[in-house]
Amino acid sequence: MHVLVTRPEPQATRTAELLAERGHRTHAAPLAVIEPLEAELPAAEAVDAVLLTSANAVPALQAYLHLPVYTVGDATAAAARAAGAGQVVSADGDWVRLAALLRGPAGPPAGSRLLHLSGTVIAGDLAGAVRAAGFACDRRTVYTIRPATTLPPELLRLLAVGTLDAALFFSPLHARIWCRLVAKATMEAELAGIRAVCLSEAVAQPLRELGWRSVEVAAAPTLPALIDCLEGPG
Known part of the structure; x- marks a missing residue:
């Protein structure tokens, strides 16, 4: 299968390598x-967990590697461990599941001071959810996302000749960027033979406006789970 990977680097290359190991051809075009x-950032002494x-957000974790780290999913947990964090717990899902984990027995003690390291765009109000559960939570923005302004020439060529079988989408923001750039390139008709495989319904929603x-x-x-969906019957 010839698969388009749309997520930013370095995750795009890692995902493409994983797909190649499973026998797929890939084309990485970060959006x-x-x-x-x-x-x-607050002093480590003022934080109980991250x-x-x-x-x-992992590069901003350096001062807090000795603290418990709670992550949205396994990939983020692996990145935190690779950076040197020793106490990492994954919610294996989305921010809603992470909020539920924090409120449960695997979460930090009640009243803990939590630090949410995030980007400028977030999927949901995790800090608000955990504050409502009795935690103190400070959100700090440590990275931003600069959207692509055009689709790269090689991707336009692949769309034109119709060799792509599927495209992977990982965030609602990337899906919205895709919709805008495809319209700008007037390539909507070229999507008719391609499956859009999405991490969640929120990611899929803007893509449903196109003729996949x-x-x-x-x-x-x-x-x-995304790869299982890709390799399913389609």
Whole structure:
């Protein structure tokens, strides 16, 4: 299967390598670039645990590696461990599941001071959800996402000749960027033979406005579930 990977680097290359190991041809065309921000962060002594909703925030974790880290999913957990974090717990899902984990027995003690390291765009109000559960939570923005302004020439060529079988989408923001750039390139008709495989229904929603062969949603918001969806009957 010839698969388009739309997520930013370095995740795009890692995903493409994983798909190649499973016998797929891939083309990586990131729809955005991740740019770190200079953020004023609290002293480690003022934080009891750290929350991560994206691996893109891991570079800001350095001062807190000795603290418990709670992540939205396994990929972010793996990135935190690779950076040196020793106590990492994954919600294996989305921010809603992470909020539920924090409120449960696997979460930090009641009243803990939590630090949410995030991007400028977030999928939901995790900090608000955990504050409502009795935690103190401070959200700090440590990276931003710069959207692509055009589709790259090689991707336009692949769309024109019709060799792509599927495209993977990982966030609602990337889906909206795709819709805008496809319209700008007037390539909507070229999507008719391509499956859009999405991490969640929120990701799929803007893509349903385009004329794909199909728009499919993973059974869970994880990379393994997304690949299972890709390799399903379609």
